[in-house]
Amino acid sequence: MTRHDSHYEEGTRAEREGPERASVSKAVEDYLKAIYKLQRAGQVVTTSAIAERLAVAPPSVTNMIKRLARMNLVRHTPYRGVELTPAGEKMALEIIRHHRLLERYLAEALGVPIDQIHDEAERLEHVLSEELEERMDALLGYPATDPHGDPIPTKEGVVATREYQSLLNLTPCQRAVIRRVSDEDPDVLRNLARLGLLPEATIHVLRLEAEEGQIVVEVGDTEHLLPLALASAVYVEPCTA
C-alpha cells in the first residue's frame, strides 16, 4: 500500500491524547452528577432515586453503579445505596463547573434566555475542554455563580455552598435581595425573568395574600402579584439595614 498520507481537512485527528484527564462517557458523567446532587440533598442515594432523576429503568442504574464502582468512582453497598468516592466527587464537580460556567457564558456572551441555558449547557458540558473552560472563565471575570445563583465550583473542586431562605418566609414590608432561583421548571423561570425576579434584584414585600395564594411584591418601581408557584422558586437574603 502506498500510504498516501491522509489528506483530510476536518476528519478525526490521529489519537494523541496527551496527559489529559481520564476520559469518561457522557453517561458516566451524568450518573456522577445525579449522584452528587442526590447525595448533597441529604439521605442515602438509592437506585430508584437515580433512576427517577435520569429517567432510566432501575436495572440500568444497578448496571452502571457496578461499572462506576469498578472505576472507583462510587462505593456501593448492595441493596443499600451508593456514595461517591473522592475521585467520583471531583469528577462530578468538574461537570457541574462546566455546566454552570456554560450557563453563565451562554446568558452573558450569547444572550440566551435564562429559561433555555440549562438545556444548552446540559449538552455542552460533556465536550468542554479545559482550554475553553479557562477562556470562558477569564472572559466572564471568574464569576462565582451561574445565572440561577448557584455557585460555580472552582477548578480545584471547591464549591461555596450558601443556603438562602425562601421568599415565602419573608414578612410584609421586608426588603430582600434575590440570591437564587430554582432552575427546575423553565416555565417558572421564564415568568420570573419576565418580572425581573432574578438574582441580584432587590424586592420589597408589600403584603401577603395567603388565602388568594399570592404575594404582592415590588421590583424596581412596579408591583407584581406573585403566585405562590413562582414565589416558592425564589430564594432571598433579607436586607439587614
Added chain:
Amino acid sequence: MTRHDSHYEEGTRAEREGPERASVSKAVEDYLKAIYKLQRAGQVVTTSAIAERLAVAPPSVTNMIKRLARMNLVRHTPYRGVELTPAGEKMALEIIRHHRLLERYLAEALGVPIDQIHDEAERLEHVLSEELEERMDALLGYPATDPHGDPIPTKEGVVATREYQSLLNLTPCQRAVIRRVSDEDPDVLRNLARLGLLPEATIHVLRLEAEEGQIVVEVGDTEHLLPLALASAVYVEPCTA
C-alpha cells in the same frame, strides 16, 4: 407509588423532543462528513478511504455503511463504494456548517489560536443547537468563511466553493491575497499564523529559491523565508491590478 414530582436541578429534562431534526449519533455524523469530503475530492468513495480518514478498521466502515444505507443517507453498491443521498449530503453540510461556524466563533469571540480551533470544533459540532448556531452566526455578522478560508455552508445547505491556486504557482514579484490555508496540520498552521500568513493577508513574492526548497515572501513589511512545506499549505488569489 406516590409519584413525588422529581425535584431536580440539572438532571436530564424529561423527553419532549418536539419537531427537531432527526437526531443521529456523533458516529453517523462523522461518517457522513468523511464521505462528503471524500466525495467532493473526486473519485468514488471507498471503504478503505473512509476507514483511513476516520482511523477505524474497514469492517467497521462496512458495518456503518449498511446502517447509513438503511437510513437512506447513502447509496451503497457492494464492493464498489458509496455515495451520499440528498438527505445524507444535507446532513453532512449541516455538520460542516456547525464546524466552520464554531471555528470562526472560537477564534473571534474566544481568541482560541487558529491551530486549536479545529479540534475544539470537532467536539462541539455534534451538540450545537440550531438556536445557538443562529446566535453565533448573527453575532459574527453572518460570515462567509471559517478562519482557514473554507466556506461556511448556509442553513439551506448551499456551499460557495471556490478554487484558489497554490502559493507555489506564483512567480517572482507577483502580489496575491491569501484566501485559504490548509487546516491539515496544526504545526504548519501555527507557523503560518506566527508569520501572519492567514486568509486576507496580502503577500509579495520576492524570489523563488527552489533548489533550497523555499520561497522568499514579504508580508506586511517583513521578509520571510518560507519552506515549501509551509508554502504548499497556502492558497492565494493573485492581485490583478
Added chain:
DNA sequence: CGGATAATTTAGATGGCTCTAATTTTCTGT
C-alpha cells in the same frame, strides 16, 4: 487469460448502555 494481490465483506466477539421480566432482599405495619 489467469494467478497474485489488494480491497471488501462476512463471521464472530466485545463493551457500553439501555430495556423488560423474574427473582431476591429489605422494609413496614399489624
Added chain:
DNA sequence: ACAGAAAATTAGAGCCATCTAAATTATCCG
C-alpha cells in the same frame, strides 16, 4: 414476628460501534 409491599438485583435481550480473523470479490499484471 411475619406477611405483603416496595426496592434492588439478576437474567436475558437488543442496539450501537468497534475490533480481529477468515472468506469473498475485484483488480492488476505478466
